[in-house]
Amino acid sequence: MEKKLFEKFDGTHVTGDMLQEASKLFSENYGVWSEHAAKLTSEFAKAGSRVRLSKEKLRSEYILEGTSCSYVRVSVNGYLAGNAFACRWNLNGKTVCWITQLVVHRDYRERGLAVGLLNELKQDGDDVYGVISSHPAACLAAAKAFGSSITNISLDFIKENAESIMKASPVRYVRDAELRGKLFNPEDDSGLVSSVDTGFYVDHEEPLEALTWVRESMDWPLGELLDGHEFVLILKVRRRPRSRSRSIPRSGSV
Ligand SMILES: CC(C)(COP(=O)(O)OP(=O)(O)OC[C@H]1O[C@@H](n2cnc3c(N)ncnc32)[C@H](O)[C@@H]1OP(=O)(O)O)[C@@H](O)C(=O)NCCC(=O)NCCS
Structure with missing residues (x-):
């Protein structure tokens, strides 16, 4: 039996x-550079x-010094099968938790x-994920x-909050990413909806195949994927109002 x-x-x-171990997982499984990368990213x-x-x-x-960062990993039968990094920061009294890397073998x-x-x-206390x-x-x-x-995501929430949330980030690539797409500029007719220009020229063959597949079964809300661009997704935590009756001990109980 598999032990996860x-x-x-x-x-x-x-x-x-x-x-x-995380470096090996990333370097062997994340992806490959696209043909534009050599010209625009670095000579390597x-x-x-x-x-x-x-x-x-x-x-x-x-793992930024002085910033609340987390690392999670999953091993299957003792082998590292996937991991994720995240950083948290505060904005107007709200806690933002941002996934800075996610890779599965x-x-x-x-x-x-x-x-x-x-x-x-x-984590309890997180108000926003990105x-x-x-x-x-x-x-x-x-x-x-x-x-x-x-x-079910709220594009309006992304539209109204992406800039302030990302500009407050201690993570450089999040802070520096340029918002792109119709959500942020109604005149944008590139097909982008909720995207960022990160100048990260990773090959998009696999993500584009996934996008085609996903679109066959649903209305994909984040738009097209262009070279050097990535999707941006920001979600507000929905908290169900606690029923008062739950917190009041019933007669007969402790
Ligand atoms: C993106 C990645 C982390 C997904 O990992 P995963 O463990 O396969 O994802 P899950 O099995 O949890 O699937 C999540 C959802 O995506 C769907 N999915 C996963 N791979 C898919 C693919 N290739 N095509 C279409 N849908 C896919 C799953 O069906 C699932 O959808 P559902 O919940 O509606 O059923 C993995 O493909 C990866 O490491 N890719 C390379 C690195 C990368 O691009 N990382 C993201 C940068 S932050």
Whole structure:
């Protein structure tokens, strides 16, 4: 029988060995550079070569000093099958939890591990969740873990709050991402709806295939995916009003 283990760590408890494993997982499974990358990103970004992240870069960009960061991972039969990083910050008294990285090993995809990892990240007190991703499956997973379904998201909430939330981020790539799409500029006729220009030229073959597949069965709300762009999804936590009768002990009970 398969043994699946989810673990969550505060950023301050993430060790070098954990980051070494996370670096290997990312570098072997995240994706490959697109043909535009070499020209625009860096001379090391050769088209078709794997996007890599060293453990030092993971520490400096995903476990930020002085910021509340979390790391969750899932192992299957003792092997690292997926992981996620998140950072939290405060804006106007609300806690924003932003997924800064999510990767699942190729051999373990499409069996709910991304949803499981994001569920593990959830914390009481979080008011807003956000993610930037080119992969529709990452958006589907976030919508499921933090809301209910991608078809129920509030585009109005994203439209009204994306800029202030992202500009307040301690994470550089979130702060620097430029909002794009019809949601933020009604004159945008590129087909983008809720996107960011991150200048991250990762190959989109796999995400575009996923997008085609997803669109066959639902009304995808986040629009097209263009080179160098990613979707942005921001969700407000829905809190059910607590029924008063639940907190008042019934006569006869303790
Ligand atoms: C994106 C990624 C993390 C998804 O991981 P996963 O464990 O396969 O996702 P899950 O099994 O939890 O699936 C989440 C949802 O996406 C759907 N999905 C997963 N892969 C899909 C695919 N290739 N095509 C279409 N839908 C897909 C699932 O059916 C599920 O939808 P549902 O809840 O409506 O059934 C994984 O594909 C990955 O690591 N990709 C490369 C890195 C990347 O792009 N990361 C995102 C950057 S933040």
